Structures are given as C-alpha cells and as structure tokens.
Amino acid sequence: MLRRIIRPARRLPLWLILTVAGPFIFEVVVHQWHFSVPRPASELDAPFFTSCQEPDVSAKRENAALVMLARNNELEKANRTVTSIEQQFNRWFNYPYVFLNDEQWDPSFIEVLNKTSRGLATFDVVPRAQWTFPEGVDINAAKQNIKEQGERGIPHAGEEGYHHMCRFYSGKFYQLDVLKKYKWYWRLEPDVDFTCAITYDPFVQMARHKKVYGFTIALWEVGKSCPGLYRSIADWKEMMGIPTTSLWKATVSASWMPYPFRRFMSWLPNRDAYGDEWSLCHYWSNFEIADMDFFRTKAYQDLFDYLDKKGGFYFERWGDAAVHSLAIALLADPRKIHHFEDFGYRHALLYQCPANAPGGQLPESEILGSGTWAAEEDNGIGCRCECPGPSPRNFGSYCLNKLKQPTTAKRPRFASFL
Ligand SMILES: *[C@@H]1O[C@H](CO)[C@@H](O)[C@H](O)[C@H]1NC(C)=O
Ligand SMILES: *[C@@H]1O[C@H](CO)[C@@H](O)[C@H](O)[C@H]1NC(C)=O
Numbered sequence: 001m002l003r004r005i006i007r008p009a010r011r012l013p014l015w016l017i018l019t020v021a022g023p024f025i026f027e028v029v030v031h032q033w034h035f036s037v038p039r040p041a042s043e044l045d046a047p048f049f050t051s052c053q054e055p056d057v058s059a060k061r062e063n064a065a066l067v068m069l070a071r072n073n074e075l076e077k078a079n080r081t082v083t084s085i086e087q088q089f090n091r092w093f094n095y096p097y098v099f100l101n102d103e104q105w106d107p108s109f110i111e112v113l114n115k116t117s118r119g120l121a122t123f124d125v126v127p128r129a130q131w132t133f134p135e136g137v138d139i140n141a142a143k144q145n146i147k148e149q150g151e152r153g154i155p156h157a158g159e160e161g162y163h164h165m166c167r168f169y170s171g172k173f174y175q176l177d178v179l180k181k182y183k184w185y186w187r188l189e190p191d192v193d194f195t196c197a198i199t200y201d202p203f204v205q206m207a208r209h210k211k212v213y214g215f216t217i218a219l220w221e222v223g224k225s226c227p228g229l230y231r232s233i234a235d236w237k238e239m240m241g242i243p244t245t246s247l248w249k250a251t252v253s254a255s256w257m258p259y260p261f262r263r264f265m266s267w268l269p270n271r272d273a274y275g276d277e278w279s280l281c282h283y284w285s286n287f288e289i290a291d292m293d294f295f296r297t298k299a300y301q302d303l304f305d306y307l308d309k310k311g312g313f314y315f316e317r318w319g320d321a322a323v324h325s326l327a328i329a330l331l332a333d334p335r336k337i338h339h340f341e342d343f344g345y346r347h348a349l350l351y352q353c354p355a356n357a358p359g360g361q362l363p364e365s366e367i368l369g370s371g372t373w374a375a376e377e378d379n380g381i382g383c384r385c386e387c388p389g390p391s392p393r394n395f396g397s398y399c400l401n402k403l404k405q406p407t408t409a410k411r412p413r414f415a416s417f418l
Pocket of ligand 2: 122
C-alpha cells in the first residue's frame with residue numbers, strides 16, 4: 001500500500017532538474033568565488049627574524065608602553081606576566097609600563113609590581129566616566145539583560161564589569177591621559193607567559209615595516225556572545241561605502257544558500273544583511289602590539305561611536321577582540337597586520353609556541369646569557385623557546401589560515417593549538 005503511494009512520483013527528467021536548479025547552482029558558485037581570496041605570489045608577512053639576535057640595546061626606542069589592565073586581587077598573576085616579559089624581553093629594552101585599574105590601587109600591588117618592572121611603572125585609575133554605561137542606555141534594562149546573559153551561560157556575559165572592560169578596550173583606552181603621549185602599546189594581561197626570548201625590538205620592527213597591528217593567536221569567537229555585531233559592522237561598511245579588503249573577504253563564510261533565499265538567512269546570528277556569515281575568526285586581543293594612532297583615527301572612532309549607540313556592549317557581550325579584528329579587517333590595509341609567529345605566548349589555556357631555529361640560539365651570547373631551551377628543529381623559527389606542552393605546536397588551524405591568507409603566501413608553520 002505504502003509503496004503504491006510513493007511509486008507514482010516518477011523520477012524527474014535530468015534536463016528538467018538542471019533547467020530549474022542550474023541557475024541557482026551557478027549563482028551559488030559565482031557567489032562563493034566572489035569571496036575567495038587568492039594567495040599572493042610571495043610572502044607578504046614574513047617573521048621579522050627567524051632566530052635569536054644580539055639585542056641592540058643602544059638602538060633608538062619607539063614611543064611605546066607596555067600596558068596592563070589588572071585588579072588588585074590579580075597581584076600574583078600580574079607579577080607572573082611582568083616577571084616573564086622582563087626575563088624574555090624588557091631587561092634588554094627597558095620600555096615603561098602603564099598599569100590600569102578600574103578601582104584605586106592597593107599599595108601592596110604598586111609596591112610589588114613597581115619592583116618587578118624594571119622599566120618606569122605608572123599606576124593609573126580608569127576615570128569613572130570611561131568605565132560605566134554610556135549615555136542613552138537604560139541602565140536597569142541593561143543590568144537585567146546582563147543577568148540573563150549570564151544565566152544563558154555565555155562566558156563572562158553575566159559580569160557587568162566585563163562588559164565595561166570590553167567597551168573600554170574597544171573604544172576609549174587610547175584616549176586616556178596616561179596613554180596619550182604614546183604611539184605604540186603592547187597589551188599585557190595578568191597570567192601570561194612568554195616562552196621564547198624576544199631579542200629584537202618589536203615596536204621598531206613594526207614601525208620599520210609599516211605595520212599597525214600585531215597578534216599571536218587567532219581563534220573562534222563564541223557566536224552567541226555577539227550575534228548582532230557582525231551585522232552592525234557590515235551595515236556600517238555599506239552605509240559608509242567602505243571598500244572591501246581581502247581581509248574582510250576572509251572573515252566571511254559565504255552562504256551556500258542561493259539567491260534570493262540567502263537573504264532570509266540574514267535573520268540568523270552573525271550574518272550580514274545578505275545572509276552571509278562571519279566565520280567568527282578573530283585575533284585574540286589579550287596580546288596586541290599595535291599602533292594606537294590607528295584606533296585614534298576618525299574612521300575607527302566613528303565606528304566605535306556607532307557601535308556604542310547600538311547598545312551591543314551591554315545587551316550582547318561584544319568583545320574588544322572581535323571589535324578590533326573586524327575593524328582591522330574593515331579599515332586597515334591587510335599588509336599592515338603582523339603575525340608574531342616567532343613569539344611563544346601563553347594565556348589561560350591557549351598558547352602558541354614555535355620550535356627553535358636550527359643553529360639560531362646564540363649559545364655563546366654574553367648579553368643573552370646561558371639558559372636552557374627545547375631542541376632545535378628543521379623549519380624552527382623560535383629563539384630559546386621552552387613550550388608549556390610536551391612538544392612544540394607546529395600545526396596551523398583553519399581559523400588562523402583564513403585570517404593569514406590575505407597576507408601570507410605560505411601555510412603558517414606555527415599556530416595556536418586550536
Ligand atoms: C613577584 O615576582 C618576583 C620575581 O620577579 C618575585 O621575586 C616576587 O616574590 C613576586 N612577588 C609576589 C608577591 O608574587
Ligand atoms: C617605583 O620605584 C622607584 C625606585 O625604586 C621609585 O622612585 C618610584 O617612586 C616608585 N614608583 C611608584 C609608583 O611607587
């Protein structure tokens with residue numbers, strides 16, 4: 001009986017299927033092709049160095065600061081980070097530190113960290129006005145919403161302070177009095193290890209190579225933390241007529257749904273008005289070496305003000321990592337982004353750590369001194385690295401490859417463990 005009912009639906013002739021579906025298939029293929037990013041013919045973002053250097057301690061420094069936002073109860077973790085960067089880098093280069101807190105500093109924090117940081121250390125408090133809800137936000141509604149985000153299990157989204165922090169790092173921190181005098185910053189976070197020696201001045205190299213933004217780890221954003229962010233930025237791009245960079249294309253996972261149905265997908269999270277999706281790949285902003293003048297441009301500040309008015313820093317949990325990454329993809333020349341793939345960096349559970357460069361460890365160097373480090377390996381680019389895992393992590397990730405594609409010819413040799 002059942003067979004009878006099904007049987008009469010005879011197979012449709014192939015020509016009919018192709019005639020109806022063909023244009024849709026063709027359209028989807030063209031659509032995918034539109035978002036593909038061809039590999040450049042040559043390496044556009046090589047590491048600045050691929051072995052240890054004799055630190056050039058007499059070279060002119062850039063106008064730069066090491067910046068850390070910390071809380072009083074993060075004393076040990078902050079001390080760990082500073083101990084690490086002093087040992088691996090700053091004992092040769094002596095850059096100043098700026099410590100930021102949203103509350104008054106404990107004298108004990110200042111005492112310990114001032115001693116651990118051999119460079120000049122400044123301890124500053126973020127002005128209240130930059131660590132609160134912006135004008136025009138219904139504070140009670142925002143607080144209620146933050147509570148609900150927490151209950152939905154979105155990481156950190158239930159903490160009001162975390163929202164203020166994301167907003168602060170997205171838009172206002174470059175304008176603090178204490179940072180105004182600097183052009184470059186290296187963002188530090190409590191609980192970080194630098195696991196290779198950094199024997200050259202990354203600020204000088206960034207300036208020399210005309211870079212504006214440097215990163216170590218790229219990974220996926222938690223999509224439900226910021227479902228409306230990508231749409232907002234993509235809408236802004238369109239409103240302002242900002243041309244599409246290859247890096248912007250690389251952030252898109254083009255939809256396989258044919259036109260015009262694709263447009264209905266725009267209602268889903270992390271999509272633009274045309275139904276294409278953000279890949280969620282972004283630079284992990286707890287490490288950044290960047291030119292603050294990029295963030296101080298009118299183009300960036302206008303974008304931030306627009307995002308701020310959208311309310312997503314509170315009614316969703318827009319992270320500064322995602323905001324910075326999408327803004328970079330939107331507004332920066334992709335050649336101005338640098339992957340510090342020669343740096344060993346660990347924060348929380350994630351790390352990137354290269355293998356050591358063959359013959360590149362300068363064991364006799366007086367200024368570097370003696371020490372221990374992991375074995376050298378073919379294709380290694382690290383300097384005196386000691387990785388926290390059992391072996392150096394030498395495999396790339398889709399997410400990183402996607403973001404590196406516009407700037408690199410080769411597959412990245414080292415990546416985070418994601
Ligand atoms: C801070 O780090 C230094 C090493 O750089 C160490 O001697 C000191 O005991 C640490 N202090 C605290 C409170 O962790
Ligand atoms: C840090 O220590 C130096 C010298 O040890 C001292 O002159 C300076 O005032 C201290 N800074 C702070 C902020 O306490």
